Amino acid sequence: MFEVVIVGSGPTSLYTIAALLDRPAGLSITVLEREEMSGTGMPFRPEETDSVLLANIASIEVPPICESLLDWITGLPDAVLSHLGISEDDLHERHFFPRILLGAYLRSQLGRLADLAEERGHRLHIYNSAPVVDVARVAGGYTVTALKEGELLSFSARSVVLATGHVWPEDDPEHGYYGSPWPSVKLHAIPATDIGILGSSLSGIDAALSIACAHGRFEEGGSRYVPGPEAEGLHITLMSRKGLLPEADFWCDLPYLPLEYATPERIEALQQRPEGYDTEDLFDLLREEITANDPEYAAAIDLPSLTLEHFADAYFAPRMGKDQFALAAANLEEVERNVNKRTTVPWRYAILRMHETLAPLLPGMSGHERQRFKTYLAPVFIDNYAAVPPQTIRRLLALARTGSLSVVSVEDDCEVLPPTGKEPTRLREEGGERRFDYFVDSRGQSTLPASALPFPTLLEQLQADPEAPLPVSPSFGLSGPDDTWRGLYCAGLPFVMHLFPFAQGITVSHEFGEVLAKGVDSDRRAHDELTDQAVA
Structure with missing residues (x-):
């Protein structure tokens, strides 16, 4: 069988496994999880998360693994739902469910994946409480070393996926x-x-x-x-x-409606352009799209005459220096009204769709241009897609009314x-x-340098600049100094944020998983070809 080791068992690992199980039979997948409970990831563990904290996306936006989130929740006992404050009226695809419920869903899906692996002729082995202490490149692949109940265990693999999740600073x-x-x-x-x-x-x-x-x-x-x-x-x-x-999450058409100007053809044309592309090109696309979708808003902020450097200032200006709780209350009222009418705010929807369209272009830009994007456009996109569940805004306003x-x-x-x-x-x-x-x-995860990689042998073999980001490709491949490595992937968020500044949440985990599975599948085909040649 073709051996794969996945380090970590959070959402990215689950979506990677799900995509791998769609491949032909013959994969042996080992999952190594440092925590006692696998299948959740840091923000979703029941012992670590308050029940009032909600997932930041609606049920419909959570990519299904073996079944949809809503189907799984609907099948739960009434007593469980009541304990979490979920009524029958909440059982719809636009509802924002508690994070601990999303964590329970992920855990259940890992169990389903284990059954599915057996049905499809694969093997899935899961080790809990097994932190990985080292990874090494060896002849024919990699060796992954984990600590389990005081004993060092060694796992051989042709492909290794590092999906280790967040790394936070120490507390005092x-x-x-x-x-x-x-x-x-x-x-x-x-x-x-x-x-x-x-x-x-x-x-x-x-x-x-x-x-x-x-x-x-x-x-x-x-x-x-x-x-x-x-x-x-x-x-x-x-x-x-x-x-x-942040503003409350607004109603919009899901799945997203196609964009009018930033079409797949135009995006591909940019990617194929011999002279490359820069942040100005991305801003021009964004300006066209906003203007086409909401000419009234474009005129209000004078978008046609704005430069890249002044766009964010114009975007944030209506909210700057104002009573934030009064603005939040008005925004919440607008969102609730639009939900009832099933209508969206066109310029907000345009920006939301544009951030997902432009994100794949960023790895192809120079470091200087990615920094310009981070300075002048990213704040707008982040503010837009980081809208929070209306119920969260409601609780925030309730707390503010007490003067606390x-x-x-x-x-x-x-x-x-x-x-x-x-x-x-x-x-x-x-x-x-x-x-x-x-x-x-609470400023969030920051990009970590190569020196933060917790696997000493691998770090030495990579010979990467310890103060620079890890040399990760847009398809998550890690390669040593001779550029001949294959089969090693890093999708740990702190090590890829320089390439994917919008990377967060379940939907990104799904996207990462699809890319990682394609890479492993390519490794397997290459190995099979070499084996066939050796036999011939």
Whole structure:
């Protein structure tokens, strides 16, 4: 059989396995998971996630594995759904379900995949509590070493997929500092005091809601927050460079309707252009698409005359310097009205579709042009697709009405000064310092250098610049200095973000899985050809 080892068992691994099982029989797939429970991934584990935290995409947007999320949830006992606050009216494809429920779905699908593998003539072996400590290239493939119950286990493979997920900074809870908001349940230990959260997107909001749940409860469908007896003194400050809250997820046609200007033909023409393409080319496509879809909005922000460098400023201007909770309430009302009417906001829908259309072009751009894209266009796309479930906005507003929440902007070059024992965490700006008894850094995952790869032998063999990103190809291939390697893939988010700045969530895991399975399939065909030649 053709041996494949997958490191990690989160969503990317599951979608990779599902795609591999569609291939001809004869694959032996070994999954090595460091945690006790496989098949969930960090944000979805029941012991690590609050039930009020919702998946950031609706049920219809979760790519099915063996069955759809909604079909699986519909088959759950009523008592389970009631415990999670899910009513019969919520059982529809546009509902945002709790993350812990999505995690349970993923775990169930891994079990289904194990059965499916046997039916289709493959083998699927899953090892829990088996952290991988090293990977090495050897003659004929790779050796993967894992630690299981104190014993080192060695696995041989022709193809290896590294899908290790997020890597977060260390916490210092004794002194009130948390380097990330994950797992969210750790934030329950934070007392009702002055708390700073750096980041006002979904991760920051989820951190605020987790802390709020430790000191009170949400009632009336999330529209009312009731502080507990020890909640006096609780105040949470959400901070970001623009001081903006994300908007509520808006209704739109799913699957996406085709774009009018950024057609597959035009995208392919850009990719085939001998002189290449740059960020200006992508902005021109975006401008055409927005103008065609919503000429009124284009005129309102003077889009025809905007340069690339000024587009983001015009996009954010209507929300800057305003009462964020008043804007959130008005936006929530608009979203609920549009949901009832099944209508969308054309310019928002155009930007949403454009980000997925343009994303595949980024790996083909130079490092300089990717940086320009990150500076001038990415903030708009991120703000648009990072819209949060309406129920999350409803809870946020309920918390704000108690006076326990505020949103402020901070300077671009602000500096976080971790606690020293004598001093609490401070956020230093040119105009002074902000001090917090407790501090949570919720700015999200950052790109890690090659030196962060936790497999010493492989890192030495790669001979990569330790301070630069890993030399990952757009199809996730990793290659050593002689460029003859094949069969090694890295889809760990911290190591590919420089190529895929929009990479996040279940839909991206599905896309990654399809690409990874194609790579493994290509390895297998090449191996079979060599075997046939040797026999002949």
